[in-house]
Amino acid sequence: MGVEPDIAMRFLGLLLCLCSVAAMADELYKWTDPDGHVHYTQSPPADTSLHAEKVHVAAPQHYDSHLQPPTVYKPVPAGSTAPAVPATPEELAEERAVQHKADVAARKKLFRDQKCQDLREQLLVSQQANPSDPAQEIQDQLAASCSNSNPP
Numbered sequence: 093m094g095v096e097p098d099i100a101m102r103f104l105g106l107l108l109c110l111c112s113v114a115a116m117a118d119e120l121y122k123w124t125d126p127d128g129h130v131h132y133t134q135s136p137p138a139d140t141s142l143h144a145e146k147v148h149v150a151a152p153q154h155y156d157s158h159l160q161p162p163t164v165y166k167p168v169p170a171g172s173t174a175p176a177v178p179a180t181p182e183e184l185a186e187e188r189a190v191q192h193k194a195d196v197a198a199r200k201k202l203f204r205d206q207k208c209q210d211l212r213e214q215l216l217v218s219q220q221a222n223p224s225d226p227a228q229e230i231q232d233q234l235a236a237s238c239s240n241s242n243p244p
Contacts, residue, residue, distance in 0.1 A: 121133050123143065
């Protein structure tokens with residue numbers, strides 16, 4: 093049982109296309125037209141009076157997933173003459189956990205500060221709209237949520 097000619101021809105055609113694309117991707121020409129526009133093409137310009145510079149394009153770099161990640165070193169105090177020591181995976185994980193906690197705390201503070209600002213604005217609008225109404229509900233929310241925040 094042999095390979096059908098139609099499938100073999102398709103495979104051959106695909107293989108030729110891939111090879112020609114790879115070959116064309118290896119060289120480019122850079123040239124400037126009379127108006128001063130720079131062009132990059134896969135063939136030199138038809139006008140032979142224009143100077144075309146051949147540009148070599150390097151093949152893309154492929155990195156294997158099994159390669160080791162870069163070594164991360166423990167911070168060394170400024171002015172220290174001690175050699176840098178690689179950080180252990182446990183130290184890196186602890187550092188990431190500490191940074192994550194700090195990020196979460198900063199986001200919470202930012203959210204709280206925004207909420208307090210919104211409540212202050214609501215209280216101001218309420219007091220301007222009805223000076224005799226103390227807007228006690230908004231004041232209570234401010235007291236509960238923003239007791240440690242500084243007013244703007």
